[in-house]
Amino acid sequence: MMRVVLAITGATGAIYGIKFLEEAKKAGLETQLILSNSAKRTIELETDYSLDAVGKLASCQYPHNDIGAPPASGSFPHQGMVVAPCSMKTLSAIAHGHADNLINRAADVAIKERRKLVLVVRETPFSPIHLENMLKLSNLGVIIMPPVPSFYNKPKTLEDVIRQTTGRIFDQLGIENSLVKRWSETNKHLNLTDELAV
Numbered sequence: 001m002m003r004v005v006l007a008i009t010g011a012t013g014a015i016y017g018i019k020f021l022e023e024a025k026k027a028g029l030e031t032q033l034i035l036s037n038s039a040k041r042t043i044e045l046e047t048d049y050s051l052d053a054v055g056k057l058a059s060c061q062y063p064h065n066d067i068g069a070p071p072a073s074g075s076f077p078h079q080g081m082v083v084a085p086c087s088m089k090t091l092s093a094i095a096h097g098h099a100d101n102l103i104n105r106a107a108d109v110a111i112k113e114r115r116k117l118v119l120v121v122r123e124t125p126f127s128p129i130h131l132e133n134m135l136k137l138s139n140l141g142v143i144i145m146p147p148v149p150s151f152y153n154k155p156k157t158l159e160d161v162i163r164q165t166t167g168r169i170f171d172q173l174g175i176e177n178s179l180v181k182r183w184s185e186t187n188k189h190l191n192l193t194d195e196l197a198v
């Protein structure tokens with residue numbers, strides 16, 4: 001069974017982490033959940049989910065300050081870690097190896113073990129500090145994936161937007177999914193040669 005560590009931090013968009021958990025559960029993935037203290041706040045502020053309900057979507061959950069939990073060790077195998085959404089504070093901690101809590105430590109471990117690490121970073125606009133941190137991590141092989149919506153797939157609802165981004169996170173982990181409306185599916189009626197001839 002594929003095992004993924006999923007952290008939710010206190011950037012806006014807690015629903016991305018929740019949606020990931022829901023879809024991972026449907027796909028039969030094992031999920032190891034860590035919520036930051038700020039994520040607990042945003043989940044309550046932004047969504048209709050209780051913290052208890054979010055926890056139940058995961059295979060298991062660890063306290064944010066439990067730096068002795070399994071994902072804190074490189075000897076604990078998993079196939080990838082996702083931070084969705086990822087705050088600028090957590091981005092900074094990861095970029096600087098500041099492993100002061102379980103999320104930052106698990107990400108530090110993912111980098112040292114050369115495992116897949118996907119950061120669904122969320123802020124706007126980005127400052128040069130944010131951009132430097134993202135570039136540093138990207139150069140180390142970390143996937144920097146702000147949840148920027150696409151429109152070629154013609155989303156009708158917020159749920160469509162969230163599904164598309166969640167599917168693209170699955171793509172990054174190499175997990176087959178039908179969440180993403182792919183370009184080849186959306187452009188089949190568009191004859192580009194005719195368009196350009198007009």
Ligand SMILES: Cc1cc2nc3c(=O)[nH]c(=O)nc-3n(C[C@H](O)[C@H](O)[C@H](O)COP(=O)(O)O)c2cc1C
Pocket residue numbers: 008009010011012036037038039041042045086087088089090122123124
């Ligand atoms: C409603 C709300 C929305 C927030 N949105 C963002 C955001 O989009 N990006 C961000 O970096 N921080 C955001 N913050 C601030 C973070 O929660 C704060 O920096 C916190 O210290 C992050 O801690 P964590 O990374 O441990 O979760 C938001 C806070 C609140 C209350």
